[in-house]
Amino acid sequence: PPLSEVLNLHDFEYIAKLVMPEKGWAYYSSAADDEITHRENHAAYHRIWFRPRILRDVTQVDWSTTILGHKSSMPIYISATALGKLGHPDGELNLTRAAAKHGIIQMIPTLASCSFDEILDSAKPGQVQFFQLYVNKDRNITKRIVQHAEERGIKGLFITVDAPQLGRREKDMRMKFEAEDPSEVSKAGSDGVDRTQGAARAISSFIDPGLCWNDIKWFKSITSMPLILKGVQCWEDAMEAYDYGLAGVVLSNHGGRQLDFSRSGIEVLAEVVENLKKRRGLSFPNDKFQLFIDGGVRRATDILKAVALGATAVGIGRPFLYAFSTYGEDGVNKALQILHDEFEMNMRLLGAPTLRNVVPEMVDISNLRSH
Ligand code: FNR
Numbered sequence: 001p002p003l004s005e006v007l008n009l010h011d012f013e014y015i016a017k018l019v020m021p022e023k024g025w026a027y028y029s030s031a032a033d034d035e036i037t038h039r040e041n042h043a044a045y046h047r048i049w050f051r052p053r054i055l056r057d058v059t060q061v062d063w064s065t066t067i068l069g070h071k072s073s074m075p076i077y078i079s080a081t082a083l084g085k086l087g088h089p090d091g092e093l094n095l096t097r098a099a100a101k102h103g104i105i106q107m108i109p110t111l112a113s114c115s116f117d118e119i120l121d122s123a124k125p126g127q128v129q130f131f132q133l134y135v136n137k138d139r140n141i142t143k144r145i146v147q148h149a150e151e152r153g154i155k156g157l158f159i160t161v162d163a164p165q166l167g168r169r170e171k172d173m174r175m176k177f178e179a180e181d182p183s184e185v186s187k188a189g190s191d192g193v194d195r196t197q198g199a200a201r202a203i204s205s206f207i208d209p210g211l212c213w214n215d216i217k218w219f220k221s222i223t224s225m226p227l228i229l230k231g232v233q234c235w236e237d238a239m240e241a242y243d244y245g246l247a248g249v250v251l252s253n254h255g256g257r258q259l260d261f262s263r264s265g266i267e268v269l270a271e272v273v274e275n276l277k278k279r280r281g282l283s284f285p286n287d288k289f290q291l292f293i294d295g296g297v298r299r300a301t302d303i304l305k306a307v308a309l310g311a312t313a314v315g316i317g318r319p320f321l322y323a324f325s326t327y328g329e330d331g332v333n334k335a336l337q338i339l340h341d342e343f344e345m346n347m348r349l350l351g352a353p354t355l356r357n358v359v360p361e362m363v364d365i366s367n368l369r370s371h
Helices: 009-019 022-029 036-047 093-102 116-121 139-151 198-203 214-222 235-243 265-280 300-309 318-350
Strands: 065-067 070-072 076-078 105-108 129-133 157-160 227-232 248-251 290-294 313-316
Touching (some): 009 318, 022 318, 036 265, 036 300, 093 105, 093 116, 093 318, 116 139, 129 139, 139 157, 227 235, 235 248, 300 313, 300 318, 313 318
Parallel strands (some): 076 105, 076 313, 105 129, 129 157, 227 248, 248 290, 290 313
C-alpha cells in the first residue's frame, strides 16, 4: 500500500509482515520463549487511563524536551536495534537521516550492520547521537570502542545489562543464520560466530556474562561520557545505579527478547519513581538522574503516560525497523510525523500545553500492577 495509507505505527508492522523477507521478519519480530513479556509490554499501557484537565489554554502546545542535556523535538529516542540491513540495504542510515530531519536522537547499536564510522559520517554536523554498548570479554576491545565513540562525539553511553546470554527467540532460531553477505554485521566485536541458531545467537557470543557492578568504576576511568544502564528491571537496581553515580537507567526488558515474564518498563517505572522518592528523596524528571523506558511504545498516548509518571523520554525499537523495511527512510519520516501529529492532538485533549504540565495526577494507575 502507498505510504499515504499508513495511519499509525501498528500499520508498519502489519505491512512488514506481508512484504519482508522471512529472515528479517523473524529476527525483528521475534521475542523470548512464549513471547508473554513482548505482548505485556504493549498491553500494560492499556491498564493506564487518563485524567485530563479542561479549560486550559492549549492553543499552543509544545512537546519538545531535553535528554541528557540535549534538545529533542519529542520525548522519544530511537533505541538500538541490531542488523539494520536485514530490513533495508541502507540499514541504520535510514534512522540517522530521519533523526536529523526530525530533531531526535538515535542510539547506535554495537551490532549495527553499517559500520560505526559510516553512521557517524552520515550524520549532520551537530547531530546528537548515543551509543549502545555490548561489553566484550576482551576489555581492550571494549575500551577501544568506547574511546573511539567518545572521540567521535557520542553524547551518551548506554551499556546493555540485560543480556549476559541471549534469550531464546524461537522464531529466529528456526531460520538458520547464514550471513552470506558479511556486511550484514559490522566487525564491532563478533568472533566465534555460530551460524546454526538464528541471527541473534550468531552475533552475540562475544558478550561478557562476567560483567558486574565493579566494572562501573572502570568505565568511569576510561570515559567521561554520561553512563546509562540499559535493561534495569526493578527499583533496587535503579537505586544502585543512582548510588554509583550513573546518569540514568533504561527500564527495559529488551523488547521482550530476553527473560520471558519480565515486567513491562511502564510498570517498573511506577515502582522506581515511588522507591527513589522514598529512599533517596528524588523527584522525576530531574537532570541529575534520568529515567528512560522502552518496549511496546506505539502511540503518543503511551509516551505521555510514561512522561506523566516521570520518564524523561522513551525508546522505540521495532516500529522504526518495520518502517524502513517497508518504505526506507520515507517510512521512518512518516512514523515520526505520525507521532508528531498524535502529540499535538493528545496534549490538547489532555489540557497540557507543555510536558511540564503532564503530571502524575493526569494518569490513573490503579490497575497498572500485573498481579
Ligand atoms: C533490539 N534491542 C537491542 N538492544 C540492545 O541493547 N542491543 C541490541 O543490539 C538490540 N538489538 C535489537 C534488535 C531487534 C531486532 C529488536 C527488536 C530489539 C532492544 C531495543 O533496544 C529495545 O529495548 C526494544 O526494541 C524496545 O521494544 P520495542 O520498541 O521494539 O517494542
